[in-house]
Amino acid sequence: xxxxxxxxxxxxxxxxxxxxxxxxxxxxxxxxxxxxxxxxxxxxxxxxxxxxxxxxxxxxxxxxxxxxxxxxxxxxxxxxxxxxxxxxxxxxxxxxxxxxxxxxxxxxxxxxxxxxxxxxxxxxxxxxxxxxxxxxxxxxxxxxxxxxxxxxxxxxxxxxxxxxxxxxxxxxxxxxxxxxxxxxxxxxxxxxxxxxxxxxxxxxxxxxxxxxxxxxxxxxxxxxxxxxxxxxxxxxxxxxxxxxxxxxxxxxxxxxxxxxxxxxxxxxxxxxxxxxxxxxxxxxxxxxxxxxxxxxxxxxxxxxxxxxxxxx
Ligand SMILES: [Fe+2]
Ligand SMILES: [Fe+2]
Numbered sequence: 001x002x003x004x005x006x007x008x009x010x011x012x013x014x015x016x017x018x019x020x021x022x023x024x025x026x027x028x029x030x031x032x033x034x035x036x037x038x039x040x041x042x043x044x045x046x047x048x049x050x051x052x053x054x055x056x057x058x059x060x061x062x063x064x065x066x067x068x069x070x071x072x073x074x075x076x077x078x079x080x081x082x083x084x085x086x087x088x089x090x091x092x093x094x095x096x097x098x099x100x101x102x103x104x105x106x107x108x109x110x111x112x113x114x115x116x117x118x119x120x121x122x123x124x125x126x127x128x129x130x131x132x133x134x135x136x137x138x139x140x141x142x143x144x145x146x147x148x149x150x151x152x153x154x155x156x157x158x159x160x161x162x163x164x165x166x167x168x169x170x171x172x173x174x175x176x177x178x179x180x181x182x183x184x185x186x187x188x189x190x191x192x193x194x195x196x197x198x199x200x201x202x203x204x205x206x207x208x209x210x211x212x213x214x215x216x217x218x219x220x221x222x223x224x225x226x227x228x229x230x231x232x233x234x235x236x237x238x239x240x241x242x243x244x245x246x247x248x249x250x251x252x253x254x255x256x257x258x259x260x261x262x263x264x265x266x267x268x269x270x271x272x273x274x275x276x277x278x279x280x281x282x283x284x285x286x287x288x289x290x291x292x293x294x295x296x297x298x299x300x301x302x303x304x305x306x307x308x309x310x311x312x
Contacts, residue, residue, distance in 0.1 A: 017086075018225075018228055019086070019088040019091065019092040020091065020092075021296055022221055022225055023088070023091045023092045023095055025221060025297065025300060026095040026096075026099065026218075029221075029300060031102075031214045033103075033214075034105070036106060036210050036211045038205075038208075038210055039110065039207040040113075040207075042205045042206065043113065043114045043118055045203045046114070046203070046205075047118055047121050047122065051122060053122075053124045053125075056115075056119060059115070060129075060134065061134050062181075062185065063107060063111065063115060063129070064130070064134040064135070065135065066182075066185075067107030067108060067110075067111065068129070068135070069143070069173070069178065070100060070103040070104040070107055071104045072147070073146075073169065073173060073174065074097065074104050076146060076169065077093065077096060077097050077100060078097065078150075079153040079154050080150060080162075080165060080169075081093045081094065082153070082154065083162070092225060096221075099222070102218075103215045106214075106215065107129075110208065114207070136258065138254045139254070139257070139258040141254055142251065142254035142255065142258060143173070145168060145251070145254075146168040146169055149161075149168040150165050150168070152165070159238045160239060160243065162229070162233075163233055163247075164243070164247055166226040166229050167230065167247040167248055168247070168251065170222060170223055170225065170227070170230075172248060172251045172252075172255065174222050174226070175219075175223040175226070175278065175282060176248075176251075176252070176255050176278050176279050176282070177258060177259075177275070179219065179223075179278060180274050180275040181258075181259060182212050182215065183271070184259065184266060185209070185212050186209060186212065186213075189202050189203075189209050190204055190209045220299035220301075221299055221300050223299070224294075224299045227282070227293050230244060230286055231285070231286050234287065241286075244283070244286060244287070245287075248282070248283060249279075252279055256272045256275060259272065259275060260272060
């Protein structure tokens with residue numbers, strides 16, 4: 001008779017593990033990207049407000065970068081799922097891959113149901129969401145490096161390659177870049193966020209902001225998972241703090257480059273400051289023994305953009 005490989009545990013799952021708690025939170029907070037309300041209103045508002053062609057292009061640029069970013073992270077997470085050996089971790093990562101796919105879906109839907117019809121109605125040139133001119137060199141390099149760090153796990157699975165994977169994916173792309181970008185969106189298109197971010201007086205786009213709020217909430221949980229993992233390796237003395245610091249610092253210029261050229265619509269100064277402050281706080285919480293990662297219920301809180309409380 002064939003034997004089950006691991007019969008060492010009475011029950012299969014550990015409800016007290018942080019990964020199982022995170023998985024439970026993901027199930028509890030499930031949302032449907034096909035059902036985010038307000039997209040029709042966003043479309044009608046843009047048309048009624050007589051959006052200019054420059055404004056349209058700037059909005060397409062922002063959405064294209066986030067849509068492509070979500071698509072890239074959806075594709076790049078699988079190597080981590082293959083190397084994680086604990087069932088609780090695997091359950092959490094499977095929820096994360098599913099959520100990245102939902103984020104990709106939301107941006108695709110926004111392009112189809114809002115941006116394309118608005119462009120057509122106002123007589124503007126319309127674009128494919130992956131048109132090369134939306135992406136600058138820093139953006140492309142950052143995502144290429146992240147893909148390489150994730151794929152490295154398939155040929156060399158060590159503590160160091162795992163830590164570098166988390167530093168690229170969870171701590172830089174999901175944490176610093178995505179949270180900064182989503183903060184920019186909320187500042188520009190809602191009454192929340194910073195007043196010094198958007199140069200233009202954009203209408204409140206409630207469908208966009210609602211979808212981004214859900215996404216930010218998920219990202220709070222994803223970043224928390226990466227923080228727990230990296231902090232654990234540091235605290236157990238399995239990896240040098242310096243490797244974490246160097247990897248994160250090295251990637252910051254690519255984040256800054258990505259959020260710095262949204263045309264005349266966005267003031268890059270506050271966004272670059274926001275990104276580097278966030279990075280500093282991440283490093284503090286990873287390396288300071290007394291600092292604590294807030295419970296997952298805190299990490300996913302939304303409302304005015306508080307979903308980024310990890311390390312704040
Ligand atoms: Fe995402
Ligand atoms: Fe994520």
